[in-house]
Amino acid sequence: MTAQVIRPVAICVFRHEGRILAVRGHDPHRQGAYLRPVGGGIEFGESGAQTLVREVKEELGADIADVRFIGTLENRFRVGDEPRHEIVLVYDARFTDASLYGREVLRGKESDGTDYSAIWVRPEDTKPETPLYPEGLAALLAADQAMMASAKPAKAPRRKKSLVDLLHAHRADIEAIIAEFDRAQPPGTKRR
Template identity: 50%
Template structure:
């Protein structure tokens, strides 16, 4: 993450029963665990839905379909003691291969080779506050929370 830069992102909300697919992250400074739907940066000249498909292919090795735009969120946050600012395009999507729905969790891989854990987390865990979903306003966008999307 470059300092003092707004980062454009595309994330995908993949649903299975009453769960959504998220990756698990932890802020090394605060030791807080958070969860975010998979996706990544939008490159110059690339549409958000194209970025989502590319990121899922690169990081998880999966093809997607049924991509549907849900909305855009602005996310201002602190991670690892540094401020961040993202414009997040949110899409609903489905996996082409059913195998991704059958595994409770699996590994993804970042461009730098580092691994991250993807898991199907009950949406109710985020609604009740048992787990933290980011961006913070995502629950409201999904119609599940009392948050305010301006």
């Protein structure tokens, strides 16, 4: 039996045109396939975002930018007879090489040397026979998408105009009013 440890993990979905990037894996316990975003274990002293920069560079040979935290999931599962427990930090980011979004399959290599394929999938289109892990990820992404869609950009505060600003803005109008006033005065009347 392995030591019972809760493992901190960071994953990244790389949203693009309604799809996310997910690695195809095989679950020997269920005897079936599954999908899971790219990522890996957080090393001591490393932030979740730093983990993703490192993991994506090591596994896919790619650089990323604009890393944004989405939320946290708890993942409890079994590998054979061994219980596992992860706290999963979920992020979104973008590849600095935009050509990666045009590839149907991205080839990667795990730290143990195992090759893998990552594909673009729509979270809502995943099937029970090929679940998207960790459990709850599709719901978290849908909630985040709804929140992002409803967020309104903040308006810049309006600066109050000073009297001088108003006078400059309406100078022509003021001069026209004074000229009209002067014309309306009886001849020989002086303005104070």
